[in-house]
Amino acid sequence: MRFSHVIHPNGTIRQRRNRRKQRWLSLGFIVVVLTILLIATRSNTLNWYEFYTFFFSSLISVVIGYFIAALLAVILALASTKNKFIENILVPVLDVAQSFPTFALIPVLLVLFSTSRWVVVIFLVVTIIWPITFTLIAAIKSEREDLSEAATIYGAHGIKRLRYYRLPDMLPAFVTGSIIGWGEAWEALIGAEIIAKVSGVGAYLGKLGENGGVAQLVVGITMYLFLIFVLNEIIWIPLLNYSSRYQNE
Amino acid sequence: MxxxxxxxxxxxxxxxxxxxxxxxxxxxxxxxxxxxxxxxxxxxxxxxxxxxxxxxxxxxxxxxxxxxxxxxxLGFVFQNFALFPWLTVHENIAFGLTMADLDKKQIETRVREEVKRIGLQGFERSHPKELSGGMKQRVGIARALAIQPQxxxxxxxxxxxxxxxxxxxxxxxxxxxxxxxxxxxxxxxxxxxxxxxxxxxxxxxxxxxxxxxxxxxxxxxxxxxxxxxxxxxxxxxxxxx
The missing domain is CATH 3.40.50.300 (P-loop containing nucleotide triphosphate hydrolases)
Incomplete structure (x- = not known):
């Protein structure tokens, strides 16, 4: 057997190292700005303990909402692309459902759950689910036909097809949809907590505004954005880099 | 048959x-x-x-x-290789064997044989993106041969x-x-x-x-x-x- 036209994978290793370096630089930048922010606001009356407690409690809502939405989105995407008949029925239904204004749900949720945290969680599920669902549907519909054929010919059927072909094939789209959904969730969270009067970082910031603490509100919002940025750097950017391996050429 | x-x-x-x-x-x-x-x-x-x-x-x-x-x-070799991008050379060759529920030892032996046959020793852990067109097609052929098709x-x-x-x-x-x-x-x-x-x-x-x-x-x-x-x-x- 000849063994010519060999490309050593060094190039890709170098790319990976560069990406890691960029990530560390971003984290370094974040730490520096965070330190400056904390020094500048040390004499301010913003109660950091309260802020972080509320942020953490909101983070739990977002995480729970994200996992429920992600699971439902995968199920919906798989179901709606199962065959042409189901697709023709389900995709228009989902399309109408996703255009429904999510904030209009809050009064209904308040009637059902009063002012419990579940109002926010369900609101977040409804916010996060659509970007993931539609990114997944688009990915499944534009799958490489020869890859699907290879999976069939080499015996990937039923659960095995899901595990060894369908889910890995969907991963890049899943991560992209998740990043959009996660971002939208943080955006919607503040409004939802203020309207539903559920404790969390959104309600806390809303209260600061009501009490006229503009400086505290600015510092609080900056820190809020900052923490979301940190979460992106820690969770989503590495996941995005990882999922690029799963992308078709 | x-x-x-x-x-x-x-x-x-x-x-x-x-x-x-x-x-x-x-x-x-x-x-x-x-x-x-x-x-x-x-x-x-x-x-x-x-x-x-x-x-x-x-x-x-x-x-x-x-x-x-x-x-x-039967083994099938595709025009555009159809290798699974998320799997390594080793895993791509082993795909059909994994689907057939062969035990790990058997899979390892067969994959080693095919890697040797197609001359890709040392590239078992590489992903398709890291290979040239010729190498990708060799992996495609090895995947087809690994299941010992008729x-x-x-x-x-x-x-x-x-x-x-x-x-x-x-x-x-x-x-x-x-x-x-x-x-x-x-x-x-x-x-x-x-x-x-x-x-x-x-x-x-x-x-x-x-x-x-x-x-x-x-x-x-x-x-x-x-x-x-x-x-x-x-x-x-x-x-x-």
């Missing part, structure tokens, strides 16, 4: 519904693949050759006709490669065929390639794809691609297209 029996394609037709009209892709295609035979299907583009190969593989149902004695264990179906396996790589790989395919004695059905649009490799050449006309002529290639092996007889046969087939 018995590998000693010839695979028979009997009056295979295929049409697709397009805007309420029947789009005929294949019509009345019949030929036989004998055990250990190398069959090349040649024809112009859009002639239904790849559809025919997919019917043989069982991933497309024929609209009419049937196939007799088609083994269930028949190999090759869908224009060299057309996405540069000429030098294609020439090397053509020799390798011939070597694998002589070493493994498997039946091979290969689709190609290159007449010289078919004459160099095949025992039997199925010449197809297009729209819809029909068997125009079946030619037994009696040129002695190893074949010299510069002889008068070789060019004569190439010319004879090209005249049919």
């Amino acid at each position: 018995n590998s000693k029996k010839p695979i028979q394609l009997l009056r295979i037709s295929k049409w697709f519904d397009e805007k309420g009209e029947k789009l005929r892709v294949l019509e009345d295609v019949s030929f036989t693949v004998h055990p250990g035979e190398f069959v090349c299907i040649v024809g112009s583009s859009g002639g239904g050759k790849s559809t025919l190969l997919r019917i043989l593989a069982g991933i497309i149902e024929p609209s009419e006709g049937r196939i007799i004695n088609m083994p269930t264990e 028949v190999l179906l090759l869908d224009e396996p060299l057309s996405a490669l540069d000429e030098i790589t294609a020439k090397n790989l053509r020799t390798d395919i011939l070597f694998i065929w002589q070493q493994t004695h498997k039946s091979i059905v290969m689709v190609t649009h290159l007449v010289e390639e078919a004459v160099q490799l095949a025992d039997t050449i199925v010449v197809m006309s297009s729209r819809p794809g029909r068997v125009h002529k079946i030619i037994k290639n009696t040129l002695p092996r190893p074949r010299n691609t510069r002889t008068k007889e070789f060019f004569k046969l190439v010319d004879e087939i090209e005249e049919q297209l």
